[in-house]
Amino acid sequence: MTSVLTTKNLVKRYGDRLAVDGISFEIQRGECYGLLGPNGAGKTTTISMACGLLARDNGEVYINGIPLTHRSIETKKYIGYVPQDLALYPEISVSDNLRFFGKLYGLVGEDLEKRVDQTLEIVGLKDRKKDKVASFSGGMKRRANIAAGLLHKPSLLVLDEPTVGVDPQSRNAILEAVSVLGDEGMAILYTTHYMEEAERLCDRIGIVDLGKIVEEGTKEELVEKVGTKDRIRIGIRNNYELAVKILKEKEPSASLELGNNFIGVSTENAPSKLPDLAGILVSNGVEISSLVVVEPNLEAVFLKLTGKELRD
């Protein structure tokens, strides 16, 4: 089976800066692929090349096996592109916006009307269809923005950070809609710097940093690859040196992370050892301010791979 989207060795330079430096990935039918990375990692640039909006300096893009050049219109009709920034005409109604963009994809007449209604239903804006986009809340605008990309039933839906600056209610509606579309067989390319979204939605995730995919896989694979063990975090009030000494004696195999006023302990089965370790520390006169069990997750993977927090 051919992939819905294949990118091979995408490269984009802006002057001296390599914004995208050899990115390759594939997305299958019904699969949601997430590009996860910090600001300026090159996500939008990658997406723009994949959608044929931006001329690439190197690399190839195939949509359903057909090569995409940045002028090609044959392949563009398979793509539903939802830009990072709102891209609708504010002074006309949302349904007129959809009609206009629908026509660009060759939808006409009753077909068009039906699709306008359906997509507004999907994003939960049906009762506001006659309202001007300018009168919408931020979250509603975002949902309308997505609707415009869905109209022509693309085989690939490309969403560039669709939930930035959105209230929890709209955000939930968006995530729900996206996962339903994925279940219906649409391939989805999703970029975000919200870890929870990637974990919740994406079947596979590529972690992007400095224009490269530094690691790729399912959430579980990623956690595995990075080999993050369970971790506990013990907040320390006094006798810091003593506490370090005790922990080294008790858990020689554990790796310790020495924070300002806490000690991180990574070891197998850390949670079950927690009560014991805490007891020993306290009985030796160490005052404990907090105890936290940190389960391995994407955030930990991300931190380990890029050395950066995902959010500033």
Add this chain to the structure above:
Amino acid sequence: MLDIRRRLLDKSALITSFVAPFLLASILGLAFGNSQSSGVMTIGIAFSNPNSYVRNLSNAGLASASLPALIKVDKNLTVANLEHEVKLNKISAGVILDGSLGSPSNIESLVNDVNGLLSATFVHPNDTKVNIGIDVVSGSSSLAGQVAQGIAASILGRIYNGILVATVVSSNRTGYSATIPKSEQTKTFFRIAESSAITPLPFILKNDNFGTGRNVIGYFAPSMAVVFLFIGAGLGARSIVQERGEGTLARLAASPVKSGAIVFGKMASIIVMSLVSVFLLWGETVLIFGASWGDPTGVIAMCVATTLAMCGLSIFLTSLAKTEQQAFNASVIVGFVLALIGGNFFPPGSLPPFMQTLSLFTPNGWALVGFGRLSQEGLGFTGILGPIEVLGSIALVFVVASLFRIGRVIEL
């Protein structure tokens, strides 16, 4: 289509395309039209050392100068009187003619004198006061000064014309015969000169009808239309910059439509809107004011050529802008500067000569030439081929340049 609808929703675009040109044309038309018919400008003419031959000759020249209605000429003034009245602003400007032109008692020297002196007239019609002994006394209004100079040049042209003919005729017919008294020869000479001086010569304000109100609007309406074509098209093109900001341009680029088609659609919608606005203004001024823009075929051709040229230039300028604000400034400021240079705010021919030359470096200047020939000179389609050719070339260059430029903007 959507572009057109968006522009119809955009109030500022509506005002610039439809309301403003109509209002301004009406205001300018009424202002110049009404005041002109009552004769706002008085030009005085006085003779220093008056000599009856010269006085009659210049009167004959003046009579045939077909002055426009707005200019009244006061001929019965002394030099001192004239200068005094100009100072008091009772007269806008004056012309002082040297009445001792040559010596009537010596026909040979007169003819030689006149020929030598007047040959300069044709070279620098407005510098005649130096060469020929005409002084133009200019009042506070420089427009009046210009008109006075124009009248001086015109009268001199006629005098020269007359003397030239008289010289040729008298030397052919009589020679400088010793048997006929000099004074008789001089009389004959001036009789011929006077009758020849009536031959009309072009005057800078060519059309005697200018100022009857009707034709004033016929002139100012297309003139204003040209300015607002530029500004309106600029505001229309601003939507391209705006769409880049709004991101809808990216969405258009992502759609399976050729970028050429998108660019073409954008330009076409602007040009169609502009054409509609010009034709509407034509209709309005004809219906409401009974204005005449001139020969309909010519007007249609001029409207199309002008619209393409002004839109092309304006769209190109706007597409260079990085932000919406820049785009707005570009179209409004450049639009008004062009209008000033091109002479859109003035009655035809009222600009000083170098400005008239300068105006031909602007497309709107050429548009005015074309529309002026239609409405003021009553010429037909063949009379405007020159302006159409110039405007067509401007249109071609800038429309093509804009197509390329917008194509690049769309491809991010």
